[in-house]
Amino acid sequence: MPFNKPYLSGQELAYIQQALRNGKLSGNGWFTQQCQQFFEQRYGVRKALLTTSGTAALEMAALLLDIQPGDEVIIPTFTFTSTANAFVLRGAHVVFADSLPDHPNIDITQLEQLITPRTRALVVVHYAGVACDMAAVMQLAQRYNLFVIEDAAQAIDSYYQQRPLGSIGHLAAFSFHETKNVIAGEGGLLAINDEQFQARAEIIWEKGTNRAAYFRGETARYQWVDVGSSYLASELNAAYLWAQLENLAFIQAQRQQQWEQYYTALVPLAAANAFALPMVPAYARHNWHIFYVVCRTLEERTALIKYLGTHRILAVFHYQTLHNSPFYYARHDGRALTRASFYADHLVRLPLFYELTLADQQRIIAVLHEFYALAPNNS
Template sequence: MAEIPFTRPHLTGGELASIAEAIDGRRLGGAGRFTQTCESWLERRLGCARVSLTHSCTAALEMAALLIGIEPGDEVIMPSYTFSSTANAVVLRGATPVFADCVSDTMNIDVDDIEALITPATKAIMPVHYAGRPPDMDRINAIADAHGLIVIEDAAQSLGSTYKGAPAGTHSHLAAISFHETKNVVSGEGGALIISDPCYVERAAILREKGTNRAAFMDGLVDKYTWVDVGSSYLPSELVAAFLAQQLEATDSITKDRLRLWRAYRDALGEAADTHGLILPARIDADAVPNGHIFHVLLANADQRAPFLNRMKEHGIQCSFHYVPLHTAPAGKRFGRAPLGCPTTEDAAARLVRLPLFAGMGEAESGRVVEATLETLKEIGA
């Protein structure tokens, strides 16, 4: 019986032709026609002031940190349950990530923690959309407004998700999304900075072009370009953008297919949650609609995870755990702090497993995953 992988990048079938077109055009560096095509598509879809395509979501987060002027002595509040890129964007500016706990049914930041973590040094809040499900942005923005803080959404996993009916990543000053091969819509490596506050548009173009005003020069606004600010090389190549242009057009169909699988998993495992002590992801509500990026469960206890993963592998099914909480990681202890502790994060992270989920996964495959999951839970005595 064929092995079911944990994930498989979706291909539209048009990527090679798009790349060939970019090659034929002899314009392979960044900021060409395909880059502009992707940015325009995203701006229409998201309804934001501007989108800057980047070579990774990490780069977009770093640009956001530069744009808001994070500097040594500043603090930025973020969940401990996230990837290192969220914290690195802050640490690279000499500032301190301050880690908040999560809530176990979404693995998103515990908004109740945020206000208690604010100090005179706090510059920003960086909520993460775990599994593509937006956190409570209304409450987060209300806290930020009350304290004069900036909000940057790490929406790496969220293209196709919505919050209160609007696209995820558009409920803050700045946001970052990812097109890494593990995401729903992919370009191998890639990302984008979402700019909702127009005051950041002009400088973002300079930062992305190595601190030069090249973008203004290309638009005919200056007669030559030169170094005017800090910056780095954040642009993707036209080959990457050409691949992504095809992927973006399939966003709705990919999202629909992944949500079909997400709902099927949750419905099929609902009874098992009571029987085996599982915690399933919160049901989808009208306020926060995810894009089916991840389906995770929390096992009854941490000791069950290793045997669960091993037994599922024997069934020919690749499952995975996820992040090591940043406040417990060597670099997290060195560069950050968690004044309130993160007990829910530590407990949930040790129990979390992710089931295979990818666009194009058939009912036979998803049914086999459910059957193996239920059998494995019995076998390990869960």
């Protein structure tokens, strides 16, 4: 039983063939424009730019904010390396924040004490597609004149109250890696919600040139006008992604059914304090991206993953805290970020993908019940 399996919704190969017939493979063709318009029209993003990855979108955000050596950027420690790397590459000092007591998301109440005169931006990660408290984030950013970047890599079609995630911060990054709800193999998208960044974002996206404006007939010359890099996704990736976006409602309905099946079936174990189930705040409508349980101890989690493995079920832990990483440990200010460390040591993710059948889930659930019926012998 794999942890994840990339999903083919039906039209991906046909659209890739159409891209070949169109004679436009290098990016910013018809399929790229369809994907971008989808985000602009469905989610109210001011400007969307399809990128080679979510990592690339975050790097573009750092360039747009003109992050300089010595600038400080506050991010959660419980996240993927891309969230930090985008700003470290510009010379920023990353200041890590802890998780909430009841969710891996960043603890908003701790942020104000981390702000200094050198702080330029706050980066929030919507873990498992569950929204951070964006009203509190935006109020804090306005008070201290800071920019907000939403790392919405896992959060397509998730909402904070009635607002789509990725449409609230000044900038946002999405991912279409093969583990996400909708995929392009590799791919991402930068959402620009602040008009001041719109024109420059397109230039950075086009390797520092005004190429896109030139082909629209808005400038007489096509030339190098700013820094940039090769951030455009291929039309082949865009074609695959467009087929997925067309089927978003079906994909989401299936994931919702699977997520809720897990939750309902595992409530008795959670009630018996075997583990904690995912918490979704009242202000959040999530996208059923990840289903996880939080074990009581690291030893128990290790034993559970091993036990599932003996039944040919692949379950995995998730992020290791970045403040304790070999790369950044010496640069961290020494604060003990205990809640994030707890999730790093206790959280385990269960298989969740479109083609996971009810029978598959029932087998996984049965093995979980069996493990805890045998506890403490298993741990």
